[in-house]
Amino acid sequence: MSQPFPEHAFLRGNFAPVHFESEALDLPVEGEIPRGITGTLYRNGANPQFAPRDRYHWFAGDGMLHAFAIADGRVDYRNRWVRTPKFELEREAGRSMFGIFGNPMTSDPTVVGKDTGLANTNVVTHAGRVFALEEGHPPFEVDPTTLGPKGYESFGGKVFGRFTAHPKTDPETGEMLAFAYSVGGFFTNKLAYYVLDKHGAMIRAEQFEAPYSSMVHDFIATRNHVIFPVMPLTGNLQRAMAGKPAFAWEPEKGTHIGILRRDQPLAAMRWFKGPAAYVFHPMNAWEEGDRIVADVMQYDAAPLFPNPDGTPGDERKAVAKLVRWTFDLAGNTDTFRQEPLDDLLAEFPRFDERFAGLPYRHGYYAFYDPESRKFTGSFTGLAHLDVKTGARKQWHCPAGDAVSEPVFVPRATDAPEGDGWILAVLFRGATQTSDLCVFEAQAIERGPIGRAMLSTRVPYGFHGNFRPT
Structure with a gap:
């Protein structure tokens, strides 16, 4: 029988894992989801399926993917654990078998030396394939629609056992x-x-x-x-x-x-x-x-x-x-x-990635409460910085809410830099639910122009990307 989760800052509130996989079609929408957005926003994060064997760290939970498929102003949602070999072994055992970060000193002796991959940090697309990534193992491929596992990819055995969560x-x-x-x-x-x-x-x-x-x-x-x-x-x-x-x-x-x-x-x-x-x-x-x-x-x-x-x-x-x-x-x-x-306390910087490695003007990031002077992993607003002029626009979450990493989606493939939308997941503290929010990228301070509303929550996580249809 699996054990209850311990008291830990990164295992309570919206850091706490959701214990189920789900699908929700045609989410209720407040405002408008622009019809120009056609594709899927993928988000990854740590979502441990079992209580840890030793002291937990936020970076050490099993990967869970959240996918928001957007078309014709409608949004469908699906979440799935990334079924790595570690995940499957522990699912079969019905309990945690590995120490944090695969620590052999705190792992069950029967699993020492076995794969410890989490695939919990990012999710990217390349050459038509979708990969869940973390920095200790090769890329783990998933089905773009079902999020089902396809397994590790070593690219002909050329990966030296490890691969970044942040390729460019x-x-x-x-x-x-x-x-x-x-x-x-x-x-x-x-x-x-x-x-x-x-x-x-x-x-x-x-x-x-x-x-x-x-x-x-x-x-x-x-x-x-x-x-x-x-x-x-x-x-x-x-x-x-x-x-x-x-x-x-x-x-x-x-x-x-x-x-x-x-x-x-x-x-x-x-x-x-x-x-x-x-x-x-x-x-x-x-x-x-x-x-x-x-x-x-x-x-x-x-x-x-x-x-x-x-x-x-x-x-x-x-x-x-x-x-x-x-x-x-x-x-x-x-x-x-x-x-x-800039003087904002912030993280998760993003931009219009059609300009990756090139001169750019528009940057976006999530910021957190300056009163705390402490990184907590939850963010209280989004900012847009014009890096040429220094002009900054901000949007503050409603009290008790928190927002994720912002992801830019261009209005068209040939649109000018920064002409498009920002997608972000918003946790609603009062209802313990989450919304997918859409912002005009050049007017982020006005707040969401559309929200697709879940009846459950998406835990605080790490990174994601938009894959056009």
């Missing part, structure tokens, strides 16, 4: 760029760099060494370069085996940023250095002659992870703001410039 698609070539960290074993300092062509074939898969073992959650790409941020949220096997945190904040190691021209060998990688900071998610980056400019959500200290001795980190530093990095590739220096772009 080049809008000009159709190539997908990706990477992985801790390649070849627990907490190694090896990273992988992958390139898939527009048809989904792996055409580059190589490994290189970083200055130290780090949780490299995301990376950055421009038209001609890829950028790997190695920041001091470190992984350490000996520390984990001693019962201390596997991942911990070690600011004395500083920040190291590797930059590589996409047409060059790995030996041409150039490393830049900076003070300790952490970035889960960049917004976008582009080139200006011999300079690379990147806009990122930067923390002074990584949130949600402790110091090496297990003591809590400094919550006052563990908040993110939008910061611009500038690298001078022609200069005789290994440092880079950092300058703030």
Whole structure:
């Protein structure tokens, strides 16, 4: 018999898992869902099916996909767990079998060495296929309509066991760029760099060494370069085996940023250095002659992870703001410039991804209560920033509600940058339900122009993307 879930900040409220899969056709709509939106919004997040064996972490729950299929002003909804080998083994056992992040010290002895994949962080489309992603395992393919499992994809055995949750698609070539960290074993300092062509074939898969073992959650790409941020949220096997945190904040190691021209060998990688900071998610980056400019959500200290001795980190530093990095590739220096772009405490930056790796103007992100000075994973509003003028527009959730990552959908394939809509999932605190909300991207401050209303809730999660029909 499965056990009740323990009391934990990331297992209560709208962080708590939903214990069922469901479908709802033709959701009630308030306002109008524009008929120009035709496709499916996929969202992924942690939704543990059983109570954890040891202390829970938000990033360690089983993946659950939420799909909102939109056509003719109507919305259908479906949610499904991602049925990884780990999920199926625990479903058969009727209880949790693996320690958090697959920790062998706290796993059932019968599953040590077996697959621990969660596929809980992102969901992307490439070459007509849909993949649920996390950063410790290969992509897990699902059916675009039913969300049923198709299994891991190693691209002809070329994936080195791991794959990022945040690949980048080049809008000009159709190539997908990706990477992985801790390649070849627990907490190694090896990273992988992958390139898939527009048809989904792996055409580059190589490994290189970083200055130290780090949780490299995301990376950055421009038209001609890829950028790997190695920041001091470190992984350490000996520390984990001693019962201390596997991942911990070690600011004395500083920040190291590797930059590589996409047409060059790995030996041409150039490393830049900076003070300790952490970035889960960049917004976008582009080139200006011999300079690379990147806009990122930067923390002074990584949130949600402790110091090496297990003591809590400094919550006052563990908040993110939008910061611009500038690298001078022609200069005789290994440092880079950092300058703030916005003062909102925010995360989950997104933009019109037809301009990925290119100069852009419009950015969107979710922000959280500035009074708390603490990252909680739930967001109290959405912002639109004109990065050329600095003008910012904001929409605040109704009291007690919280909003997800914003996803941009263009009005047409050839529409000007920023001409389209923002899709976001809104949790309604008073009713314990969720709505799919549609905003005019250039008038986000006016609030939703349409809401498709569920009679259940979508737990707080991570990332998603829109797949046009």
